[in-house]
Amino acid sequence: MAESMKTMREKDMRKTSVYQKFFHVLSQGGIYLFLFLMALVVLFPFYWMVISSLKSLAEYRLSPPTLFPVHVMLSNYAEAFTTANLGRLFMNTMYVGLVSTLLSLVITIFTAFAFARLQFKGKELLFAALLATMMIPGELFTITNYSTVISLGWLNSYTVLIVPFLVSIFYIYLLRQNFLQIPNELYLAAKVDGTSDFKYLWKVMVPLSLPTLISITILKMMGAWNSYIWPRLVANDEEHRMITNGLRNAFTDTTGDVNYPVQMAAVALVSLPLFLVFVFLRKYIMSGVSRSGIKG
């Protein structure tokens, strides 16, 4: 009797475990299904962009549409490059991105260092005031900055795209936090050795904060790549036009039909550099973004 009770219980337990296992596999399958479906939705526009960019206009208009181009038209890319004058736009954007990132990094490092390590009157108050300005929508600044840059004679220049955005309170905040984590003992030891603040900053603090600096670099570059509103207002001439503005312009004032495959090729070309950066530097982007809550 006792024996049979025991086997019964064992059987029961085995049953539940099979039962549980079955459910586990089922729900695990469901989870994967859900994720795959969502991934499909997320990826679809990219897929559509790429295959559309490789079709001829006639094939693009086919109904039902082909899921892979019958005739791969790489020439669309060449046409996109010339139609939208992408070469110039790339150069402009790269130039603005690089210069503004470089200058912005220097300013951010100096400012963050002052807030993290140096003592001066009103430090806490000033820092709090700076953080408070982050609440204000950017448009509020744009109105006046627009007049300011005109009176400075900066209209349609690289300067106007670079200088007004060199100081980012958010980056300063990010880097200051990082600097604060570096043990004070290192600083004091350096002081004893007679190392100057400046040397200490560049030789010790900057190398130790490299991951944050890389995050800032990438976010800043992405910002340049995606900026639209400000460049449209102040530098929308042929020579200084940025990539997003050029893209939007190139395909709005056309004569006749929009050649969608070519347009898609242009979009793909514009998206490519960001993808590459993302693939290689995913870690830094993700860690930077998760702390920011802002795009670019």
Added chain:
Amino acid sequence: MKKLVSLLLLLAMLLSLGSVAVAEDAPVYDGSEVTIIFYHTMDAAKRELLDSYIAEFNTLYPNIHIVHSQIGGYDDVRDQIAKEIPEGIQPNIAYCYPDHVALYNLAKAVQTLDAYIDSEAQVTRADGTTETFGLTAEQKADFIEGYYNEGKQFGDGLMYALPFSKSTEVLYYNKTFFDANNLTVPTTWDEMEQLFEQIVAIDPMSIPLGYDSESNWFITMCEQLKIPYTSATAPHILFDNDDCKAFVKRFRDWYQNGYVTTQTLHGGYTSGLFVSTSEIKSYMSIGSSAGATHQRPAKENGEYPFEVGIATIPQADLNNKKVISQGPSLCILKDTNPQEVAASWLFVKFMTTNVAFQAEFSMNSGYVPVIKSVTNNEVYANFIESANGGDYIAALSTKVCLEQADAYYTSPAFNGSSTARSQVGALLTKCFNVADTEDVDAKINEAFADTIAECEYAIGW
């Protein structure tokens, strides 16, 4: 006696003061070194042409340095200058439309030209010869009057701009198709309506007419039908009336029947539809006379797929012909250095009165010259002579324009007139899209009310 003397003295003083105010002499150019900035919208070919004439101008005035640049389209020129005026960094000379002048005048930034035009002073040129600083009676009379008067339509009778080059709207039609089907080119909108039905019967896949500019269509209809549109003096906005709604409703019907499309509705210049060789195409297109080469189909095997005909646009009333006057004028913006203004005036005068330049610019651009003597220019006469619907289509459109010079109109310019212009265009597209299932009259009324509100907002304070 003493009293009388002092009274006379006072009178003399008042008179002299008055005369100073009335006939303020324009400062004459004295040969000093100045740099003149000129904003326009010329493409590379026209810039090259301009450069060659600047060289000619510089043989007469070597110390006037002209720096000119293309600032996108007309609206870009306006926006840029409006940004620059408050900072005092505006150019000296600019391509302008009347509403641009009205905008700049908010800041009183446009130089009035009357004193310059009337100046009888003589200026010495580099080759030792002299010329009258102002316009001679001959030069003044040479301007096509309608164009010249556009410069003084700002309510105070003063001259703010000189015409530079003009264009209008013309009707492009597929002559090959018209001839093959025995169709007559419509001269009125009623004939146009009948033609739509004929064309759709022949080619059911077609949209018979493309009208590029909705704004022009609306304003031109107001002119043709003598309906109030806007006024230079308050109240500015007058188009909220039943007559306007009536023609809008009629055109909506055409759009709903697939008879007509416009630039924004089509998503690109309707010339694209007109020159199309695919299944869906149009057989008529109303667009700028300066865009004739875009209305010509691309050659296939060395031949044009069809011949293009050009005619004046349809009218509502053949006794009240109206076509819009487009194309840039030149205005001079004020400057603290009177020599810059004087030099700018000389260059503006040069560009508008030089027969060879006006002729070449017209041939190059498809715009019509603003002075009459150009037609006597031999090269130009040959150009007009060569007009046809193929290789010399630009000459053909110019010819059609010259023939209807008396029908040109311009609409009043005031601060907010450009908003009114773009708003009535948007109004037309909005009304076209009222579906049959909706209460058409109510929706059109609503759209008009919204548009009026937008216009009043732009006029602002």
Added chain:
Amino acid sequence: MVESKQQWKAWLYLAPAIVLLLIFTVWPIINTVSMAFLEGYSGLTKAGGDVTFKIGLGNFIHVVGHPDFLQAMKNTILLCLITVPVSTILALLIAVALNAIGPLRKALQTIFFLPYVTNSIAIGMVFAAMFNVIGSIGTRRPVIVSYGIVNDIIRLISGNSDPKNFINFINTGSSYEMNMLVMVIYIVWNALPFKILVLLGGLQSINKQYYDAAKVDSAPRWRVLTRITVPLLSPMIAYVVITGFIGGFKEYTSIVGIFGENMGPVHDAGRLNTMVGLIYDSLELDNQGGASAAALILFGIILVVTLINLQVSKKRVHY
């Protein structure tokens, strides 16, 4: 002595940032506030000289009276109220799902982050192409030149190929509801990556003990999600909701991406205008007073919404 030297040095380090901030941040705040209260302020009019602008609330009244103001408010609020909850819930489900799987997690995580590194104008053009119908759809005699993949899919499912049955999402003659639907899809698609990232980060820091306890009780997955995961994740959820609302009220470029600067379908430009769009409209009309007033109104709205959000989360968030 050392003290003052330190002071002096600190300000030297701060100098570049301070100078730039004074010009491009502090001055704009002062100037914007003052322009907002100068009735009808315009740079051009001021340049004309001999004008004085009355001090008052005129600009605010003028902006609120803008024909598009109520519409812009409606658009902005609607977009916020729909996209923030939808994207947050979707992101939560995806993050939880990602957290529950082993193989392929890294790959999927990368895929879900992809929309973040795109240019919102560029991908907006892709969305527009997918939803497009070119031609005079909806008229008595519709002539269709071409249409995008979405209508293809609809046709495939419904088996009806009459152009009259096409759905007009964004083109001439399209309805407001359809326009909004496309905007919601696009904005949610765009908003997912950031939310997933933050929520997944939060999930990974939750102490495993809570789940072990749940396992002992053999609580079903759903209940684990609502009773354990969500409460523990509430600070992160509050964070993405608040930033979502702030971003939502500043919506502008995503609409430009799909509709262009028309801010609406061709036949009804400005129908999808937003608060930020209004600021730029005023600026284009050279009405800096109105633009300043609109910017201050937007700031006020964001401030109020954020405060409400914080108030709500204070009650609901478990720290």
